[in-house]
Amino acid sequence: MTIQAKAIEQIWQEHIFQGSWVKSENPSFNIINPATGTTISSVPFASVNNVNSSVEIATQAQQSWKNTTFETRAKILRKAAQLFEQNIQTFIEWNVQECGSTLLKAGWEANACIEQLYMAASMPMASSGEIFPSSIPNRTNVWQRVPLGVVSVISPWNFPLLLSIRSIAPALAMGNSVILKPSEFSNITGGALLAWLFEMAELPEGTFQVLSGESQIGEALVNHPQVNMISFTGSTGVGKKIAEACAKQLKKCALELGGNNAIIICEDADLDTAVNNAVWGTFLHQGQICMQTGRHLVHRSIADAYIQKLKEKALALNVGDPSAPDTHLGPLINAAQHQKVSNLVEAAVNNGAILECGGKGENLFFHPTVITNISKDDPIFTDEIFGPVAPVLIFDDIADAIEIVNSSKYGLAVAIHTARTAWAFELAKKIKSGMVHINDQTVNNEYHVPFGGMGESGYGGRFGGPANFDEFSQRQWVSILDKGIQYPL
Template identity: 50%
Template structure:
């Protein structure tokens, strides 16, 4: 590892204004491919989180009051540095998170794009003027910082999913307390703290404290956090939403998905099977946008299943740190057990195992299941593993009814040679993001991202949505000369 991040110096500390000891104990950073301990990290306790929020609150106004070009300069410098130290970020992503090299590289460059976009936000218009019914009054509605933004991130895309909140929140003048998942605390937390430290971010504007449920609850419940940006499971997101609602604080909840990958009878099956494999198996299927339910018209289902299985069988399952690999390890043994249980129960209920369905240590073979019904676990549950369940349909009305049976509504994809037909179907699919003749795992830094239903609370990340998401509106009216009122 480079001098930029030396485990002996940084990995056993939290970043609270500066690198310091925690009161929450420690945790091992375990390489999922081998089980080897890579480092030891400090965990933030509830008290550590409360101290971090208090410090972030103290420093927020100083950061917000800096001229926009100075805030932009810090973010641009961070963008430069993340490329300079890309090997460190990519290596930790591969070893700590089980990412294959192309995924780790794509995540690195995605974070770089987020930083550049955030730097540009600092110079964008922050309000509008409106007419008044009162003579000589001038009305302005402007966007102002929220204050302290708490960011809670998961382990699957830890760098990108942290940066998409941290960077824009800082750009518009908030301070940030970041709590990454302990399973990816270096890639999604400590490296980010080190990046902004070296970029010249004023002390206190960003605090980084890995931690578990106690730390997360302290961050959500603290009266000084004005907003919580959470990416994770629907069950936890609902709890956070309830707490934020009771405390009248803003929340942006990007939650789970059981995404529909739709293959119509006029689709290009070769292309559809490629897209289906990518959407189902990328990063071992550990993505909220995973193609979790493959809805295929009955007339082309046999061909689609055959081609998808051929693709699955060709994929290389191996330690991505040691060489070429298409599929790395699942993050932990609990995920392996969960996938085994889902497959076993679905097969027992009548599903047919076409290929895969077995693991070695934390490596799981890409799996294809057919004869899937809506009531089977492989269709009902968010998989988060390399599994492609195929459900057949005979009409578009039946298809829409089956898709709507899920409470999730994050992403969907539709394959058809008729764009007009696909567009009409898209009008009937309840999902926040729909991709025609593409796959479900799409993310562009400048396009608003988010889902419907149990996949989120209408929060959006990306492009023009960031300004509204990480600020609040303030009305300012001005009169040159005070008027005299009747009393």
């Protein structure tokens, strides 16, 4: 089955998805194409009353969903993967026009979602617990996983499909119901299309819902007593507020937050490979990625050559219409983000930095930027940029480079380029980072490997592979005796 784009669009322009499409009288939010500034669609925002009714629906739906067989859950998730594959072009096109993704980035994200769904489909048939010995004769101790209940997923606009599905799919696989709150900048790509997907996959009504809206909808979900877990991907500032609210309720939360990720180029690095990796890690999706390579630390002996090659590569990248096959960088998501990046670059130059290339952009576009002659305390180096900027800092001793990397409040991803891989493996143990990639770049994700950060980059667990089982369930001890025993009282 393929999406009939116009038919489904008429539904999402007038309805919200509470397990089925419900007519809404709520105010609508216009969907703007960031590359053109034109309005391309609209969706009605949910209200706090909708949140309350959705939680009730999800709570009821979860009671039956958790008791379905593993074959049933696996079959539905496989069907969702198949439907995604059949309609991949629609997902790609909306990601391009709504979120400013290039065709390359949108295609990679779509295929990654399909893999995530297939991986989640294998989860229901995995072992659900462990058996422990007992000091009491004839007792069996079972430590089993049970669902959490209602899981709310609050997802961002930069990877609106992947960063939603990586929580939705394993949460459903473990027997939870899910309420998704997409970013207001990805209501269609990260919201309405996923509603259609799981509806067509024949997920039982109410087990998955989508509530579009601004921060008050997310706050209502976080504070609702019947929402048992929050899975949030977004800024560190918002993540801290969610952590505080969840802590007061003793509510589980998984937070994947910001990053200011470093690439370390050692004196024996393969320079061409290092530059190629740095360009990908820095400029992919206009640098609007939590794993973006935002800090370049380069050994002094090769710094001049590295900067020259990096500059040449940056100047060769095409900036423009993200729907064009030869475009490397599309627009930034909105004017506020464009202004933030511009301000950081301008302030650095005013402080004495050298602008090697870029540093400007018309409308919401921003040209690939390489900036040098900076200090380790410059905001262009210490802050998360979320834009296509490569700040380069020179180091003389690897110990100093590691100290600079670890001085960040973030700890998401680090890359090291060197010919000494065994040495780099040992070096990784000294680095405060949830992920370290040797002779690669910082933007990495493999569906079966647990993903997450340290420090202010993450809190509450990991996503991916075996981590998903415990992330989206809770443990219960059940002891069994065929015949009761007599205690000495």
